[in-house]
Amino acid sequence: xxxALASVGSAxxxxxxxxxxxxxxxxxxxxxxxxxxxxxxxxGALCLRGWSAGELLDSPLRVLSARIRxxxxxxxxxxxxxxxxxxxxxxxxIRSKHGPASIGILASARLTLEELHLLADLAHxxxxxxxxALQRLGSTPGGGPSLGLDVIARAARILVVGTDLSVRHxxxxxxxxxxxxxxxxxxxxxxxxxxxxxxxxxxxxxxPGGEVEAAAQAARAxxxxxxxxxxxxHGQAGPALRKLGGARSWRxxxxxxxxxxxxxxxxxxxxxxxxxxxxxxxxxxxxKALLVFADDPFEFFPALAAxxxxxxxxxxxxxxxxTRAAEAADVVLPGSLLAEKAGTLLAADGRRRTLEPxxxxxxxxxxxxVARRLAASLGGAAGPAPRAxxxxxxxxxxxxxxxxxxxxxxxxxxxxxxxxxxxxxxATVTARREAWGLRTxxxxxxxxxxxxxxxxxxxxxxxxxxxxxxxxxxxxxxRADPHAAPGTAAIPMHCWERAGTALGALExxxxxRIPVFRPRAVRLGRQ
Amino acid sequence: MSxxxxxxxxxxxxxxxxxxxxxxxxxxxxxxxxxxxxxxxxRAADLCRDYVNALEPPKRWFLPTPERLARxxxxxxxxxxxxxxxxxxxxxxxxxxxxxxxxQLDRFFSGETIGRPDxxxxxxxxxxxxTTILSVVCQDPAETCMCVCCKGGPALDAGFDWQLTExxxxxxxxxxxxxxxxxxxxxxxxxxxxxxxxxxxxxxxxAGVVETFHRHSSRRVQSMAAGRMVSQGRLPEAFWAELxxxxxxxxGCAFVCPTCSCFNVVDAPEAGAGVLSPAGGPEPAVPGGPxxxxxxxxxxxxxxxxxxxxxxxxxxxxxxYPRATCGERCRTRFFHKLSWQFVARVGxxxxxxxxxxxxxxxxxIGIDVVSQRMTxxxxxxxxxxxxxxxx
Numbered sequence: 079x080x081x082a083l084a085s086v087g088s089a090x091x092x093x094x095x096x097x098x099x100x101x102x103x104x105x106x107x108x109x110x111x112x113x114x115x116x117x118x119x120x121x122g123a124l125c126l127r128g129w130s131a132g133e134l135l136d137s138p139l140r141v142l143s144a145r146i147r148x149x150x151x152x153x154x155x156x157x158x159x160x161x162x163x164x165x166x167x168x169x170x171x172i173r174s175k176h177g178p179a180s181i182g183i184l185a186s187a188r189l190t191l192e193e194l195h196l197l198a199d200l201a202h203x204x205x206x207x208x209x210x211a212l213q214r215l216g217s218t219p220g221g222g223p224s225l226g227l228d229v230i231a232r233a234a235r236i237l238v239v240g241t242d243l244s245v246r247h248x249x250x251x252x253x254x255x256x257x258x259x260x261x262x263x264x265x266x267x268x269x270x271x272x273x274x275x276x277x278x279x280x281x282x283x284x285x286p287g288g289e290v291e292a293a294a295q296a297a298r299a300x301x302x303x304x305x306x307x308x309x310x311x312h313g314q315a316g317p318a319l320r321k322l323g324g325a326r327s328w329r330x331x332x333x334x335x336x337x338x339x340x341x342x343x344x345x346x347x348x349x350x351x352x353x354x355x356x357x358x359x360x361x362x363x364x365x366k367a368l369l370v371f372a373d374d375p376f377e378f379f380p381a382l383a384a385x386x387x388x389x390x391x392x393x394x395x396x397x398x399x400x401t402r403a404a405e406a407a408d409v410v411l412p413g414s415l416l417a418e419k420a421g422t423l424l425a426a427d428g429r430r431r432t433l434e435p436x437x438x439x440x441x442x443x444x445x446x447x448v449a450r451r452l453a454a455s456l457g458g459a460a461g462p463a464p465r466a467x468x469x470x471x472x473x474x475x476x477x478x479x480x481x482x483x484x485x486x487x488x489x490x491x492x493x494x495x496x497x498x499x500x501x502x503x504x505a506t507v508t509a510r511r512e513a514w515g516l517r518t519x520x521x522x523x524x525x526x527x528x529x530x531x532x533x534x535x536x537x538x539x540x541x542x543x544x545x546x547x548x549x550x551x552x553x554x555x556x557r558a559d560p561h562a563a564p565g566t567a568a569i570p571m572h573c574w575e576r577a578g579t580a581l582g583a584l585e586x587x588x589x590x591r592i593p594v595f596r597p598r599a600v601r602l603g604r605q
Numbered sequence: 606m607s608x609x610x611x612x613x614x615x616x617x618x619x620x621x622x623x624x625x626x627x628x629x630x631x632x633x634x635x636x637x638x639x640x641x642x643x644x645x646x647x648r649a650a651d652l653c654r655d656y657v658n659a660l661e662p663p664k665r666w667f668l669p670t671p672e673r674l675a676r677x678x679x680x681x682x683x684x685x686x687x688x689x690x691x692x693x694x695x696x697x698x699x700x701x702x703x704x705x706x707x708x709q710l711d712r713f714f715s716g717e718t719i720g721r722p723d724x725x726x727x728x729x730x731x732x733x734x735x736t737t738i739l740s741v742v743c744q745d746p747a748e749t750c751m752c753v754c755c756k757g758g759p760a761l762d763a764g765f766d767w768q769l770t771e772x773x774x775x776x777x778x779x780x781x782x783x784x785x786x787x788x789x790x791x792x793x794x795x796x797x798x799x800x801x802x803x804x805x806x807x808x809x810x811x812a813g814v815v816e817t818f819h820r821h822s823s824r825r826v827q828s829m830a831a832g833r834m835v836s837q838g839r840l841p842e843a844f845w846a847e848l849x850x851x852x853x854x855x856x857g858c859a860f861v862c863p864t865c866s867c868f869n870v871v872d873a874p875e876a877g878a879g880v881l882s883p884a885g886g887p888e889p890a891v892p893g894g895p896x897x898x899x900x901x902x903x904x905x906x907x908x909x910x911x912x913x914x915x916x917x918x919x920x921x922x923x924x925x926y927p928r929a930t931c932g933e934r935c936r937t938r939f940f941h942k943l944s945w946q947f948v949a950r951v952g953x954x955x956x957x958x959x960x961x962x963x964x965x966x967x968x969x970i971g972i973d974v975v976s977q978r979m980t981x982x983x984x985x986x987x988x989x990x991x992x993x994x995x996x
Binding site: 090092105107108109110112113114115116117122123124125126128129132136137138139140141142145244245248249251252255256259273276277400404405410440507508511512514515518519 | 638847854856871878881905917920966968
């Protein structure tokens with residue numbers, strides 16, 4: 079809580095913005111965030127998430143004490159030591175009875191490199207091969223080097239493929255707009271490009287799932303190609319890695335610690351389950367214990383996460399903020415925010431960046447400390463985890479649908495609109511409000527179509543429609559948005575599981591072993 | 606207009622600041638890496654002297670975010686005492702553009718702007734009352750500075766307690782308020798009378814800044830032409846729609862603007878209350894009472910900085926958006942910055958030319974760019990440029 083003119087602090091504390099992969103540097107003035115003007119990445123500008131980052135520090139949703147689920151099924155506050163001992167004892171018992179492979183660990187791109195290494199050490203100490211993160215989809219090797227933002231300033235031509243940079247990577251978006259202002263040709267390839275599609279020199283429209291092919295055909299030798307994990311969301315990881323990789327191609331990271339996931343070897347070991355598979359196996363009882371660090375699988379997969387948490391004998395959640403995962407856990411341990419940590423982040427350009435705590439840890443613990451303590455308790459003298467070899471890429475994922483006479487639109491996920499799905503956004507006030515309004519307006523979700531398609535259908539913005547594929551359907555509110563190409567539709571990320579299941583679009587891409595939303599041919603019907 | 610002028614040597618001014626730091630909180634510019642911030646300092650020697658301005662506007666000291674307006678306990682709603690007593694504070698080094706901004710905020714939060722002193726904002730005014738402003742005239746403006754266009758500097762006639770101008774031989778001290786006179790009275794032994802030479806030097810230095818701006822800066826707040834266009838509603842929808850595409854709705858322009866006063870109020874469980882449900886997070890407050898869930902506990906009513914560019918800012922309780930698109934919200938923002946109607950109501954432009962919005966804008970649409978485009982729309986510069994290119 080800011081106490082300006084009451085007891086003001088004299089320090090000028092800087093930290094890293096905890097949200098997207100841009101890696102902006104913040105000045106924390108009490109609990110108020112400002113961008114650093116002299117930082118070459120930040121250059122004095124932040125997106126709304128960054129401006130709201132200071133609100134996290136004293137959020138009512140901060141988890142500041144440990145909890146244990148009691149027999150009566152409520153969570154009771156206990157000392158952190160008690161919770162750690164309890165968790166350690168439960169994990170030891172489960173490992174003893176079912177073997178080390180009965181325990182799975184979900185890491186997160188919200189952690190420092192050191193903490194991610196500690197999680198790898200914890201998996202090694204337990205002896206489980208099941209180690210992964212739901213945000214791994216953008217952190218696999220290949221797909222071009224980690225270029226810096228300056229490469230955009232030097233580019234003679236730019237090709238942005240299937241990603242709304244204004245949300246996914248605002249600092250790259252800024253450089254692209256600056257390039258446009260200098261007369262650099264900027265082309266956008268995709269079906270729903272947000273503002274950049276409208277401002278670009280050329281918008282090369284394609285159907286969802288066709289971005290890689292369209293980009294490969296459009297690319298010239300001197301194009302700088304910018305892309306992000308939205309392609310992987312739609313099962314295009316394999317084609318993208320093959321066709322868009324190269325020295326002039328930059329796959330922009332989506333989360334602040336995403337490059338660290340690969341560096342620290344956060345992916346399944348031989349015989350291990352990937353993150354989504356871990357949840358599936360917990361739901362069936364094969365995985366008996368889940369350790370979740372700074373993530374909320376309920377956000378995108380609420381039904382599967384609920385089954386997984388119910389199916390597992392024991393779930394430990396360590397996080398700095400309240401989530402539905404924490405609500406459903408057996409033990410909750412408080413984590414820390416990046417602003418409270420010392421450590422290293424891998425910046426978007428691949429450089430190592432050292433963090434100093436801008437403020438003392440409110441909970442007195444961090445996710446890394448929890449991992450270290452558990453590893454010491456469960457692993458004895460196991461020592462550090464050996465360097466993991468890269469996760470081999472599997473075959474390409476499912477092919478996207480093409481439209482038919484019966485199903486004339488192709489629907490995909492809108493990976494940008496609801497960044498409010500991020501657990502940290504939910505713990506702010508200002509950024510949360512933007513997402514809260516959208517969700518309150520259409521609590522059951524929505525489908526975005528081009529206004530011409532809405533008009534042809536005879537529906538107006540806000541009306542409800544039935545979205546049907548050859549596998550099933552669901553009812554959603556319709557939003558008419560010129561940023562959606564005609565013949566395409568988009569569903570927000572928080573409807574991924576529900577819409578994906580109803581439309582037969584939720585599948586696992588064998589290339590990266592991640593859940594994807596396969597673009598499906600659908601028809602919309604007035605309700 | 607300043608009612609008294611003095612001269613102080615550099616050592617004398619440092620002595621005054623040292624004494625003020627000992628008895629009050631002294632806040633001034635300090636350097637951290639390549640950035641300058643205003644922070645409390647223990648002595649004058651800790652102050653940074655070669656700076657232009659800080660990106661943090663001084664309003665953050667008077668409208669901190671989040672700010673606890675009240676604390677109460679449910680059920681019952683009994684108020685809970687809290688908060689620390691405000692300390693007397695001296696600000697050294699605030700630039701004229703920010704002094705002009707504070708003057709606008711003073712009029713707004715005192716209710717003067719709308720002729721309603723009964724709705725004066727207590728917390729803001731309490732902080733201002735305990736504050737003494739020792740502004741420093743800028744002599745080396747940044748690339749983004751545009752105060753000359755907005756009567757926001759480089760020197761002012763009013764709004765400060767002391768206005769300081771660094772001269773070749775020391776400092777010119779201009780007194781601008783009763784508080785300033787009282788301060789001058791206290792430190793009379795450190796101050797000396799001015800002479801014509803000093804006043805001429807100050808005038809020359811200020812004129813030099815203005816001349817340098819006109820000669821070398823490419824940035825302008827085109828208040829006349831732009832004001833005409835926005836006041837008369839002569840800009841087409843496409844103009845605002847294109848701005849809406851460029852705006853990424855970060856909120857930064859208002860967060861750093863020295864004149865923007867918009868804020869949000871939410872009721873939330875007290876920090877660290879142990880809420881484990883994401884549904885228990887902060888929600889917009891219903892005037893006069895707490896929002897659901899009405900759970901037993903201690904709650905805070907918080908005020909946070911806000912921005913009219915954000916969709917959530919304009920969203921009505923029933924779910925409607927009076928300004929549904931970002932372009933429409935851009936129109937409102939720039940109307941409040943440049944329109945004749947706003948000037949008629951408030952007395953000045955809604956911009957003091959600090960240039961911060963140009964620095965923080967991810968979309969590259971600071972007020973210099975937007976007002977230039979408005980001017981182009983009036984005089985047809987793009988068409989003329991295109992014709993010239995064709996020729």
